[in-house]
Amino acid sequence: MRVLIVGSGGREHALAASIAASPHCLEVHAAPGNPGISMIAKCHPVVADDIEGLVALSRDLAVDLVVIGPEVPLVLGLADELRHIGIATFGPGAAAAKMEGSKAFTKQLLDAAGVDTAESYTVTDFAGAKLAIGALGGACVVKADGLAAGKGVIVCDDATEAERAAEELLGGSLGSAGSVLVIEERMEGPEVSVLALCDGEAAVPLPSARDYKRIGEGGTGPNTGGMGAISPAPGVSDEQAQQIVDTVHKPILMELTRRGIRFNGCLYAGLMLTETGPRVLEFNVRFGDPETQAVLPRLGEDLLPWLMACAKGQLEERPLKTYGGSAVAIVLASRGYPEASESGNPISGLADASIMRDTAIFQAGTAIAHGKVVTAGGRVLAVVARGADADGARAAAYAAADKVSFNGMQRRDDIGSDSQG
Ligand code: AMP
Ligand code: GLY
Numbered sequence: 210m211r212v213l214i215v216g217s218g219g220r221e222h223a224l225a226a227s228i229a230a231s232p233h234c235l236e237v238h239a240a241p242g243n244p245g246i247s248m249i250a251k252c253h254p255v256v257a258d259d260i261e262g263l264v265a266l267s268r269d270l271a272v273d274l275v276v277i278g279p280e281v282p283l284v285l286g287l288a289d290e291l292r293h294i295g296i297a298t299f300g301p302g303a304a305a306a307k308m309e310g311s312k313a314f315t316k317q318l319l320d321a322a323g324v325d326t327a328e329s330y331t332v333t334d335f336a337g338a339k340l341a342i343g344a345l346g347g348a349c350v351v352k353a354d355g356l357a358a359g360k361g362v363i364v365c366d367d368a369t370e371a372e373r374a375a376e377e378l379l380g381g382s383l384g385s386a387g388s389v390l391v392i393e394e395r396m397e398g399p400e401v402s403v404l405a406l407c408d409g410e411a412a413v414p415l416p417s418a419r420d421y422k423r424i425g426e427g428g429t430g431p432n433t434g435g436m437g438a439i440s441p442a443p444g445v446s447d448e449q450a451q452q453i454v455d456t457v458h459k460p461i462l463m464e465l466t467r468r469g470i471r472f473n474g475c476l477y478a479g480l481m482l483t484e485t486g487p488r489v490l491e492f493n494v495r496f497g498d499p500e501t502q503a504v505l506p507r508l509g510e511d512l513l514p515w516l517m518a519c520a521k522g523q524l525e526e527r528p529l530k531t532y533g534g535s536a537v538a539i540v541l542a543s544r545g546y547p548e549a550s551e552s553g554n555p556i557s558g559l560a561d562a563s564i565m566r567d568t569a570i571f572q573a574g575t576a577i578a579h580g581k582v583v584t585a586g587g588r589v590l591a592v593v594a595r596g597a598d599a600d601g602a603r604a605a606a607y608a609a610a611d612k613v614s615f616n617g618m619q620r621r622d623d624i625g626s627d628s629q630g
Pocket of ligand 1: 422
């Protein structure tokens with residue numbers, strides 16, 4: 210098979226590594242890819258939001274499968290365009306990608322499918338926001354409806370804070386993403402990401418994961434794209450992940466089908482494990498980043514046939530074989546991240562880290578300058594290691610991460626522990 214992977218992050222590097230290792234894979238291409246991906250795939254300079262360019266590239270390369278990593282091309286309808294010209298595609302069409310593009314749409318879908326989630330109100334003006342905040346008792350979560358790169362969710366302790374958040378978002382602090390708000394009940398509990406491979410009807414759980422979203426240890430400081438991940442999520446058994454897929458993912462697929470929408474791809478449910486059971490926080494319509502970097506190294510079988518089965522609507526509902534134990538992914542980020550980020554700093558120790566046993570390095574924000582790998586973005590790379598259990602994986606991942614350094618490097622030292630995400 211010839212496969213094209215769309216995207217340029219650590220998630221896409223992990224996908225490329227799994228796909229390149231498949232005996233069914235003849236060629237791996239990436240658009241645009243990154244220096245890490247270029248070691249295992251042919252990279253093409255077409256960016257992930259250039260839908261026309263990606264369609265033309267897929268056609269020119271005569272690929273058998275396109276795997277779409279990031280949400281932006283999904284929201285822009287890349288999967289629809291590719292399927293339209295007969296190319297098997299892993300990734301949902303624009304109608305389903307709305308789950309990631311609009312929180313109000315998702316809440317409505319959750320209610321229609323009867324899936325447990327926080328009580329919420331969708332509002333478009335400050336008077337409505339005030340009423341919603343009052344009805345929820347003050348402590349609540351104020352969310353911009355649209356895509357806001359992790360900045361659109363404000364968890365508030367009281368009504369004053371919530372009203373201020375609503376006022377700022379409605380006032381345009383995040384542009385049009387905040388012209389509609391979802392204001393919801395504040396829930397408590399540990400979080401888990403349950404990703405499932407889906408073919409429109411069938412769904413098969415991937416190993417569960419937890420990501421660590423805040424920049425600082427103990428879950429402090431601003432939200433980021435994710436500073437690390439562990440799989441499985443501590444305390445979440447494979448049976449529980451299966452139960453979540455049966456009670457969350459499958460009803461959502463059914464509700465989408467009822468609306469004439471087929472979901473062929475990875476449906477990512479972010480859940481809070483509350484006292485009354487798992488409740489949905491959000492959906493993503495793609496693999497998580499950095500969850501994927503911790504999840505894929507745990508698979509004990511070839512991923513590529515599963516991706517193709519999802520694309521073709523032929524997914525077999527049986528559990529994926531996995532290695533026991535755990536995997537931990539530690540993100541190394543640039544100085545200034547998440548507000549800004551430095552670029553161009555040479556990265557040392559990559560070769561030393563990558564020869565360690567059961568360890569992988571997945572690059573994200575890197576570039577080549579004067580023949581050397583340098584930093585080129587906020588999240589630079591993830592160091593991943595497997596171990597017999599969470600402690601073993603964490604120790605191995607930090608031992609490998611300790612070998613890598615660059616000027617201004619930031620990382621959290623509590624990835625994989627029970628500390629707050
Ligand atoms: P979201 O983008 O909706 O997943 O929100 C980002 C983060 O905000 C989540 O990972 C949670 O930590 C937090 N969050 C979102 N919704 C709620 C909620 N209803 N109750 C408590 N925390 C929440
Ligand atoms: N790790 C969160 C995300 O992929 O959206």
